[in-house]
Amino acid sequence: xTDVTAEEYGCVPSMAPVxxxxxxxYYEDTDSGGVVYYANYLKFMERARTEYLRSLGFQHSGPAAxxxxxxxxxxxxxAVQFVVRDAHMKFVKPAKLDDLLDVSVLVSRLGNAGLxxxxxxxxxxxxxxxxxxxxxxVSAESLKPAxxxxxxxxxxxxxxxxxxxx
Amino acid sequence: xTDVTAEEYGCVPSMAPVxxxxxxxYYEDTDSGGVVYYANYLKFMERARTEYLRSLGFQHSGPAAxxxxxxxxxxxxxAVQFVVRDAHMKFVKPAKLDDLLDVSVLVSRLGNAGLxxxxxxxxxxxxxxxxxxxxxxVSAESLKPAxxxxxxxxxxxxxxxxxxxx
Amino acid sequence: xTDVTAEEYGCVPSMAPVxxxxxxxYYEDTDSGGVVYYANYLKFMERARTEYLRSLGFQHSGPAAxxxxxxxxxxxxxAVQFVVRDAHMKFVKPAKLDDLLDVSVLVSRLGNAGLxxxxxxxxxxxxxxxxxxxxxxVSAESLKPAxxxxxxxxxxxxxxxxxxxx
Amino acid sequence: xTDVTAEEYGCVPSMAPVxxxxxxxYYEDTDSGGVVYYANYLKFMERARTEYLRSLGFQHSGPAAxxxxxxxxxxxxxAVQFVVRDAHMKFVKPAKLDDLLDVSVLVSRLGNAGLxxxxxxxxxxxxxxxxxxxxxxVSAESLKPAxxxxxxxxxxxxxxxxxxxx
Numbered sequence: 001x002t003d004v005t006a007e008e009y010g011c012v013p014s015m016a017p018v019x020x021x022x023x024x025x026y027y028e029d030t031d032s033g034g035v036v037y038y039a040n041y042l043k044f045m046e047r048a049r050t051e052y053l054r055s056l057g058f059q060h061s062g063p064a065a066x067x068x069x070x071x072x073x074x075x076x077x078x079a080v081q082f083v084v085r086d087a088h089m090k091f092v093k094p095a096k097l098d099d100l101l102d103v104s105v106l107v108s109r110l111g112n113a114g115l116x117x118x119x120x121x122x123x124x125x126x127x128x129x130x131x132x133x134x135x136x137x138v139s140a141e142s143l144k145p146a147x148x149x150x151x152x153x154x155x156x157x158x159x160x161x162x163x164x165x166x
Numbered sequence: 167x168t169d170v171t172a173e174e175y176g177c178v179p180s181m182a183p184v185x186x187x188x189x190x191x192y193y194e195d196t197d198s199g200g201v202v203y204y205a206n207y208l209k210f211m212e213r214a215r216t217e218y219l220r221s222l223g224f225q226h227s228g229p230a231a232x233x234x235x236x237x238x239x240x241x242x243x244x245a246v247q248f249v250v251r252d253a254h255m256k257f258v259k260p261a262k263l264d265d266l267l268d269v270s271v272l273v274s275r276l277g278n279a280g281l282x283x284x285x286x287x288x289x290x291x292x293x294x295x296x297x298x299x300x301x302x303x304v305s306a307e308s309l310k311p312a313x314x315x316x317x318x319x320x321x322x323x324x325x326x327x328x329x330x331x332x
Numbered sequence: 333x334t335d336v337t338a339e340e341y342g343c344v345p346s347m348a349p350v351x352x353x354x355x356x357x358y359y360e361d362t363d364s365g366g367v368v369y370y371a372n373y374l375k376f377m378e379r380a381r382t383e384y385l386r387s388l389g390f391q392h393s394g395p396a397a398x399x400x401x402x403x404x405x406x407x408x409x410x411a412v413q414f415v416v417r418d419a420h421m422k423f424v425k426p427a428k429l430d431d432l433l434d435v436s437v438l439v440s441r442l443g444n445a446g447l448x449x450x451x452x453x454x455x456x457x458x459x460x461x462x463x464x465x466x467x468x469x470v471s472a473e474s475l476k477p478a479x480x481x482x483x484x485x486x487x488x489x490x491x492x493x494x495x496x497x498x
Numbered sequence: 499x500t501d502v503t504a505e506e507y508g509c510v511p512s513m514a515p516v517x518x519x520x521x522x523x524y525y526e527d528t529d530s531g532g533v534v535y536y537a538n539y540l541k542f543m544e545r546a547r548t549e550y551l552r553s554l555g556f557q558h559s560g561p562a563a564x565x566x567x568x569x570x571x572x573x574x575x576x577a578v579q580f581v582v583r584d585a586h587m588k589f590v591k592p593a594k595l596d597d598l599l600d601v602s603v604l605v606s607r608l609g610n611a612g613l614x615x616x617x618x619x620x621x622x623x624x625x626x627x628x629x630x631x632x633x634x635x636v637s638a639e640s641l642k643p644a645x646x647x648x649x650x651x652x653x654x655x656x657x658x659x660x661x662x663x664x
Binding site: 190192193194209212213216217225264 | 549
């Protein structure tokens with residue numbers, strides 16, 4: 001993704017560890033070419049991002065994540081959503097019915113108002129599809145650009161640091 | 167549909183003419199069995215119901231139809247939605263990629279708070295899938311059961327009478 | 333399902349125990365009504381049927397199940413598929429984003445060439461959607477009606493007996 | 499798309515005119531965010547590519563196009579498919595239920611074994627989503643890379659010339 005400037009996102013190089021999720025291929029995911037319908041990889045990737053955010057403690061989070069801090073001092077963090085702003089996908093080899101997919105999530109850039117997520121879908125160690133998904137943080141109410149709540153950003157960073165210390 | 171009593175819907179025998187819509191089968195609609203994925207017939211049928219309602223002058227209408235009368239005298243009709251309450255489907259023969267589907271809409275029962283719609287999907291005159299879809303009318307705000315607005319009911323009945331006079 | 337005669341399927345009353353699977357609701361499953369798009373319950377139900385068959389040892393089985401006996405004496409059982417022949421669905425109350433669905437599978441009739449499966453989707457013990465799905469067994473090659481392989485039928489029956497003895 | 503070399507595709511600058519198709523947004527296309535689910539833009543774009551190819555005389559063509567020349571002299575052109583190899587999408591503003599989408603198709607690069615298609619989805623002249631879709635031509639039998647049949651390439655080029663002369 002060369003079309004997003006570091007300035008725009010206020011990015012720092014990511015050291016985020018990889019989050020992994022598995023998903024099974026069912027009939028609903030395939031097409032008459034006998035393989036997974038390519039648009040559906042965006043669905044598998046979103047499921048994994050959702051579970052990644054859930055693992056950090058954030059619900060309602062597909063592209064949308066409500067940052068609910070529960071902090072008594074600051075009041076609740078403003079409710080935000082992550083909306084998909086761009087997607088750059090490569091379809092490497094087809095996955096088939098009954099395949100067990102490994103779907104990875106790696107925050108490759110973490111900015112003030114958005115982030116990039118690198119994702120790979122693989123079967124038995126072979127890459128099926130890879131993508132970089134650009135997410136923008138918006139207010140859940142106005143849908144206008146918003147800062148990523150500190151609690152969300154800390155959780156992502158904390159997870160990085162935590163794993164680097166293991 | 168033997169499980170819905172006439173009383174419950176306040177039904178009268180329908181004389182509604184058949185509304186028809188065509189839809190093309192694309193890759194997105196198929197599965198690795200090489201045919202249209204059966205759940206997708208519900209989508210084709212809903213598209214046809216939506217266009218049927220649009221032909222009567224009602225927008226925002228998938229399962230949801232807002233009865234917007236636009237009449238200054240009576241005020242706007244209450245905003246309602248039609249939600250799918252039950253579906254009885256028979257899958258007769260498969261449709262394939264690139265097939266041109268004929269999708270029919272026939273209001274077979276028109277009650278006070280709901281209606282039944284008989285629908286057939288066919289290819290070249292051969293039935294592919296048939297279904298009876300039961301719809302309940304609900305308030306767009308509270309989502310509680312509501313009367314079908316008179317303007318909607320009249321439009322459905324008017325169309326019947328109109329066609330019977332042709 | 334009153335429209336399928338016992339004779340047609342050669343049915344015996346089922347004593348099958350309930351198979352359960354859980355599934356999460358993601359954005360892909362919802363519609364702009366703010367709830368799970370009703371057609372998608374057919375997908376959740378198929379996932380559960382697929383996992384039920386997988387638990388019995390049968391792969392490639394969404395609607396399709398290849399009965400692979402592995403028996404040296406008879407050779408492999410003929411490859412068959414289960415195709416959905418009818419579906420009778422009731423939509424009771426809506427499920428929402430992030431809900432965790434419980435999806436049940438109960439073989440309610442087991443015939444020679446087909447079976448009926450009763451399925452319930454619930455959230456926190458509350459029924460969301462219930463359905464009876466009629467499946468026909470067909471040859472994987474000719475797609476013509478075929479007997480359910482003995483090995484599949486035995487597995488289904490065995491599981492029943494097994495659980496009744498627990 | 500900076501990651502595909504001109505050499506790789508044997509590209510020439512495209513002068514292809516824009517092909518246009520309209521598509522309505524139904525409930526099936528939306529998500530609980532109240533807008534079109536972003537992955538579904540890939541479906542709308544594929545429908546338009548399919549109709550573009552159909553307008554040139556080629557069937558079975560979602561990503562897949564069978565180049566059927568029907569020429570007695572040369573025999574039938576080898577059956578090929580176009581498979582999606584990469585996709586670069588930008589989601590600019592959301593489309594909503596009942597919107598009428600304009601979906602454009604512009605062949606921006608036409609190589610020997612693949613092509614790039616620039617596509618824009620808009621509503622009332624406002625861009626909703628834009629993408630460059632990279633397609634590879636493969637043998638319908640072996641699914642290995644294949645040359646785009648001359649008859650397909652000529653049809654694409656002819657259309658360009660035809661429109662430039664109008």
